[in-house]
Amino acid sequence: MAAERYEGLADFVKRGRGALAAGPVALIFAEDEVEVESTIRHHAGLGFRAIVLFAPEALALAGEAAELVHRVDWDTRAEGAVTAAVNAVIGAAPGVWLYTCYNAEYLFYPFCETRSVGEMLAFHAEERREAMLAYVVDLYAADLGRFPDAVSRETAMIDRTGYYALARPDPATGHPRERQLDFHGGLRWRFEEHVPRDRRRIDRIALFRAKRGLRMLEGHVFDDEEMNTYACPWHHNLTAAICSFRAAKALKTNAGSTFDIADFKWRGSVPFEWSSRQLLDLGLMEPGQWF
Template identity: 65%
Template sequence: MHYNSLTDFFLKSRSVLNKGPIAMVFAEDEAEIDTSLRHLLNSGFMAVLVFMPDEFALAEDVIPMVHRITYNPLEQDALSTAVNQVIDVTPNQWLFYCYNAEYLFYPFCETRTIGEMLAFHTEERRFSMLTYVVDLYADNLQRHPNAVSLDTAHLDKSGYYALARPDPGNHNHPKERQLDFYGGLRWRYEEHIPAKRRKIDRISLFRAKPGLKLREDHSFNDEEYNTYACPWHNNLTAAICSFRTAKALKRNPGSTYDIDSFRWHNSTPFEWHSRQLLDLGLMEPGQWF
């Protein structure tokens, strides 16, 4: 169904939000919108909301499966504004957000649904999940000038690292169980990336509650939501395999002519399987086997 705005969606179909988990996709351009939505539907999300301009098209098989909301994701604070409005009307529901040409992978996702994973995560008294944004890119930019190719997608198999996250309210001492993660194209081409956008960590999976707010840096106003694990053991983490940075670097006039290829000696074909991401240490199964 198509809605003229998020307010229109709340008026006509708010009951859709009564059962989760719920996914929100923000379409910044027309690259791989349909495949991004199909991937989430196949993962077991109970509802998928797609925020996109009217001029973008959806495939015929996808249209009846999603809730299309007219929206401009490129406006300032557009994502956090929409996510926070959904949070306000979905207490206790698990939510997920991403952009188009991004694909959520979690441990054993080939055989287990997103609902099964989040049920286990909830039993561990965790109400958020750290997701690493793993950059994908086409192997040949001459054939794929927008850097997007599902068939020839590559990723970096090394070059990821974490730094302590300083707490300005506590003399910049490190925050407990919080780290800033870096790597991928944002690290290799950092001269083209603003410093505040170089991190690759998001809290993209979380359980809504009253008063919870997503900030523009992909963190929350509840500091426990920003932690990567509980105090007593490691927890599940997930990965968002994303063409978004590659697209931006090739679209930006300041960087596109400096990049003939994203491939380097640590590039490897993406296998579209959670086992590869687990083997590379790009997500953590925790106690879930």
């Protein structure tokens, strides 16, 4: 299906069913113009059957990137805008694998250099899994003097250490939920005084199969609790990583934090190699039983 532009979410749900006919489908939410084209190209290279870009009407996009996406005019910064869009797509595409991310974010999964996202999800589905946990691994420029918005793909750094998990309590019982954890680390941990408490988690259910009645909730979790688990009861499953400039960009463009941060580098910083092997070696994603 040729890429097309839609005048809002309702128009896309009405006319864009062809883009959602077969998955996996990537839903990319552009909050600004930073690295939108590289985000599109990266995910196109992973083998998504379709890429849907939700972006403000004024965002400029041309050339190859424009040809690769189905574009939906959408105020991505409005309260609840991402959740509303995802839930509308879920309702329009039952049975289809979906993926969600923002601009300046890049999906990695085990062996992604040689295996397509469709192959990976086919294996995951064979293990009777309908969702996949992804860790948001913060990227940041090595030199904030040269890159004041903290975004530089060529000099990107990541934290090799400083990640941890806490039990996720069930509000109804106060007991930990089975096979669910709240994961923390990266810039949201090191600069937590500048990050609201409800935005400090780095876990996200980023890949999932749509089904009738399913709803995504705030915080990138779902109303089906089994879909929020990191593994099935009998063994470890695949997990993925979303390498993201989003936190760094926010911390350096927000007036409340930018002057308090002279550098993101610390003793745990290492150059990002843009490879799944580095992320596997650092324990930032899990191959499960997939080899």
